[in-house]
Amino acid sequence: MGFEPHEPEQRSQLNSTLLKADITVSELWLQYFSMSGAAGEYEVNAYVEGLISLPAVQRDLLAMAAREIMSGTP
Known part of the structure; x- marks a missing residue:
């Protein structure tokens, strides 16, 4: 799977x-996992490091998870 242009x-x-x-x-x-994220922790780490690509829906879920942590939403 290659990287999408905006990834x-x-x-x-x-x-x-x-x-x-x-x-x-x-x-x-x-x-992210509590929000039904499908990638494992190693995959998320690899994505954050730029080593792998994730589908757009999973990237969006990671962004939502980060926003929820920032806002204090459990």
Whole structure:
């Protein structure tokens, strides 16, 4: 699976959010998984590092998970 044209920007925004909010990949993955995320923690870590691509729906779910952590929503 190749990278979609806008995927690097999505990854960059996610990484920026994680840094600003001091969110670890493990915290992100746990929230994402609780929202029915399909990727495993290693896959999420690899995505954040830019090593693999994820489907758009999973990328959107990761962004939602990060926003929920930032807002304090369980």
